[in-house]
Amino acid sequence: MPTTTFTKKNLGIETVEPAVTPPPGEVKTTFAHKPKLAGAKSRKRDIPEGLWTKCLKCGSMIYDKELDANLKVCPKCQFHFTISARERIHALVETCSFEELDPLMESVDILEFTGVESYLAKLERHKNSSNLKDAVCTGIGRIGKHRVALGVMDFGFLGGSMGSTVGEKLTRMIEAATDKGLPVIIVCTSGGARMYEGMFSLMQMAKTCGALALHARNKLPYITVLTDPTFAGVMASFATVGDLILAEPCARIGFAGARVIKDTTQSELPPGFQSSEFLLERGLIDAIVPRGELKARLCYYLDFLMEGREQLAALGK
Numbered sequence: 001m002p003t004t005t006f007t008k009k010n011l012g013i014e015t016v017e018p019a020v021t022p023p024p025g026e027v028k029t030t031f032a033h034k035p036k037l038a039g040a041k042s043r044k045r046d047i048p049e050g051l052w053t054k055c056l057k058c059g060s061m062i063y064d065k066e067l068d069a070n071l072k073v074c075p076k077c078q079f080h081f082t083i084s085a086r087e088r089i090h091a092l093v094e095t096c097s098f099e100e101l102d103p104l105m106e107s108v109d110i111l112e113f114t115g116v117e118s119y120l121a122k123l124e125r126h127k128n129s130s131n132l133k134d135a136v137c138t139g140i141g142r143i144g145k146h147r148v149a150l151g152v153m154d155f156g157f158l159g160g161s162m163g164s165t166v167g168e169k170l171t172r173m174i175e176a177a178t179d180k181g182l183p184v185i186i187v188c189t190s191g192g193a194r195m196y197e198g199m200f201s202l203m204q205m206a207k208t209c210g211a212l213a214l215h216a217r218n219k220l221p222y223i224t225v226l227t228d229p230t231f232a233g234v235m236a237s238f239a240t241v242g243d244l245i246l247a248e249p250c251a252r253i254g255f256a257g258a259r260v261i262k263d264t265t266q267s268e269l270p271p272g273f274q275s276s277e278f279l280l281e282r283g284l285i286d287a288i289v290p291r292g293e294l295k296a297r298l299c300y301y302l303d304f305l306m307e308g309r310e311q312l313a314a315l316g317k
């Protein structure tokens, strides 16, 4: 019996199909390449790259414009994404009120440090990718009715590490605030001191705290906001000496990493012991403030903290 064949067009590829199904014994299924799942392919085609972001906590897809409008907080589960220093400043201060201090200051490679990549090459790469000169942006701006000195760290620049430029910029900002009688607010995020600068980065811990002590002696308030993650040298210096210490929800906060503590103490650590919620319960943090409420809460605290000072100024003291 003669068999007839016909051709079928399928996505531009012509295949020949026999009209009669061959017996099972003769079927040989071999694949030169692993077949791709059709579902995954069409899903990828439906979601254009760069328009949607997958939430790292709940996994839902969020439209980027919606995410930006919500200050990079997932509208479904309130997960707080990392936010850049400039985005944070834009969200906190009144429009056109921010004057940046020392915008051109940058680090030098005093130790001529070279690992897999030289320190200078790393600095250059991060300068190009972040549009910043170093891991902090400082300036004087207005939040509500209050003029404040505001420093915001950026984790995107070498893990927000504190080198001599970060320390110097913050110290100058604190000294300017002391001179002008302004409160200081620092939004922290950091992996710690910058190892490429050795002792020069550790010196910044004492320098920033010295400037803050002088600021406090002038009875001026200092508020810190700890965001995910804040660790090591920053945590052990200016991040934890605020009159008020605020934190974002679920931020990882600590000094050493969990594994180092476990190896050193040889003991089991409680779950979530390096989270803002755990530290709030134990009194290290004064309040957990969601990103969307931060500006209003800062205004509220500044109203309270600066009121006494304004009364003293009125009395000429």
Ligand SMILES: [Zn+2]
Pocket (backbone or CB within 6 Å): 055, 056, 057, 058, 059, 060, 074, 075, 076, 077, 078, 079
């Ligand atoms: Zn989510």
